[in-house]
Amino acid sequence: MKTLQEIQQIRDAMHPELELRHEGSQEANSKYEKHVLICAGTGCTSSASLTIAKTLEEELEKNGLSDKIQVIRTGCFGLCALGPIMIVYPEGTFYSRIKAKHVSQIVQEHLINGNPVKELLYDETVTEDGIKSLNETSFYKKQHRVALRNCGVINPENIDEYIGKDGYQALAKVVKEMTPDEVIQTILDSGLRGRGGGGFPTGMKWKLARTIVPDADQKYVCCNADEGDPGAFMDRSVLEGDPHVVLEAMAIAGYAIGATQGYIYVRAEYPIAVERLKIAIAQAREYGVLGKNIFGSDFSFDIDLRLGAGAFVCGEETALMTSIEGNRGEPRPRPPFPAEKGLYQKPTILNNVETYANVPQIILNGAAWFAGMGTEKSKGSKVFALGGKIKNTGLVEVPMGTTLREVIEEIGGGIPNGKKFKAAQTGGPSGGCISAENYDVPIDYDNLIAIGSMMGSGGLIVMDEDNCMVDIAKFFLEFTVDESCGKCTPCRIGTKRMYEMLEKITKGQATLEDLDKLEELCYYVKANSLCGLGQTAPNPVLSTLKNFRNEYEAHVLAKKCPAGVCKDLMSFSIVPDKCVGCGLCAKNCPVHAISQGDYIAPGKKRAAFVIDTQKCIKCGVCMGNCRPNAITKG
Secondary structure (H helix, E strand, O other): OOOHHHHHHHHHHHHHHHHOOOOOOOOOOOOOOEEEEEEOOHHHHOOOHHHHHHHHHHHHHHOOOOOOEEEEEEOOOOOHHHOOOEEEEOOOEEEOOOOHHHHHHHHHHHHHOOOOOHHHEOHHHEEOOEEOOHHHOHHHHOOOOOOOOOOOOOOOOOHHHHHHOOOOHHHHHHHHHOOHHHHHHHHHHHOOEOOOOOOOEHHHHHHHHHHOOOOOOOOEEEEEEOOOOOOOOHHHHHHHHOHHHHHHHHHHHHHHHOOOEEEEEEEOOOHHHHHHHHHHHHHHHHHOOOEOOHHHOOOOEEEEEEEEOOOHHHHOHHHHHHHHOOOOOOOOOOOOOOOOOOHHHOOEEEEEHHHHHHHHHHHHHOHHHHHOOEOOOOEOEEEEEEEEOOOOOEEEEEEOOOEHHHHHHHHOOOOHHHOOEEEEEEOHHHOEEEEHHHOOOEOOHHHHHHOOOOOOOOEEEEEEOOOOHHHHHHHHHHHHHHHOOOOOHHHHHHHHHHHHHHHHHHOOOOOHHHHHHHHHHHHHHHHHOOOHHHHHOOHHHHHHHHHOHHHHHHHHHHOOOOOOOOHHHOOEEEOOOOOOOOOHHHHHOOOOOEEEOOOOOOOOOOOOEEEOOOOOOOOOHHHHHOOOOOEEEO
8 A cells, every 4th residue: 555655756756757758858867768659459459569569579678678668558549540559759750550570670770770760650740851740740739638648658557657647646636635525516617528428517416426315325436438339439448548547536536425436337348448447456456546545534435347248228327237236237217316326226426438537637637727628518628439431540539619520621631532521420329410511510519419419428430422321320220229128118119110111211112101200200219218228219310311311212212322322222234335345243243143245345355244133132243343444333
């Protein structure tokens, strides 16, 4: 167990080492000359970044550099499209898409001879005048990292490095200098709202848990790390890159509401996050920042893990608590709300990972600092997981109020292959599609709701002109149907019927009357479902009906899919005058649906091929193999 004075001594001792991880740093007291940071998050480890780190350590040992250059396995740097990533400090050189075979070259040319290997660097950092700062690149320069401040900076498995970045100083401050009511008021004044769903004010949630049943013999603090939205990986990255920030924040919340026990509900499909949480909890207990009499005070607080089996419905707070209790994860009617009767029928608060990640910085920097970012009703910054049809897939954290255009065009690098932006889905299966008409709307809680979407946890899927919006709505609804717990009839039956209607539309079998019935059913399911899963399930359908009704009508009236996605409305044909008779389409057709005809186009030597539409399975292999682009899709 460490005293507060010992914790502060660790912070002071780590400061020189961590200062080296800044471009241009000339920290004289550092033990090492250079630090090489390698991403050890899920994305990069799947591309063998741990092998790269091990190879680098072996090369440094071989060249007698182990005592001069330190290798640090960090969390996610954010720019996942370029992984595996390696950054060398204090130069700040950003190597992208590194492989183990590149390591010896980097060691010899850069780490020994001082010449960065330019062909391996992130191309946007390489200019005619040399290498520019990473913070000057389009992906990073508009970001403002609060929740992600330590990701890609510290070793997440070393508590000393977290302490070196002022870790556990916020907990010390609240325990030593603030009353629980002062802590709650600080969070209220900051304007922090929940980052995992509808955006309920965090401070208000804490206040209710403290005051509704003030004399409760037990209270609980829970963390939702289940993160079930398709395309969302914000919380996973925080847990993998900075697990101690969640532990510290939960302890602060425990102090504020009078709780002594916390639970982190994390999905078992996040093995790296789970392992790092286990390490962090063990370290925190060893240092005494979790456990009895924290920092010599009367306050005691501990945290345990509970692994989820991947049920999307367990993202709903009462279903999550039911699952922690060891029962089937199903939602409970509200009221009573968890602040009155939550986990084990005791007063409970539940926030998600990103919400907690903001708390220590609010305590240390003050409510006004956090409230100074964002918009009038949506304070601070927000992490988004960029995915879909976009160049720079990855994690970004920007102030609330940043427009969708800025996130996609400037930070995300735009849409590849010269395609046009069509829509963006925010909030996953619970959100809605934002059309190009709202490309410049500032992103915050209220604006997104006003245009038929929602913030949700922060997944942001970008779509271009090749996406069919009816198919997109069907995709999200299929996910919701599969994930419904089945407890209430509107969700269990209603979502299934909605999906069947969408399938009917994509097969060209629907009528305009079916569109009206679909919309009516959406509003019924929305109004009558028991929990947030069913209440928000119609959002993708309603938003696409509103913004892309012409596509629905094309499927119904013209029996055509304008984007050429829906297979039942798709057909492939060969333009005879373009066909050169090479036969590549026929050779690669998996069902032998293509044969050579009799027609020989003017100037051609061989007869054109034709497609038997009765045999064709519409896989598109023929189009991919046609060199003269003689095959069309309609």
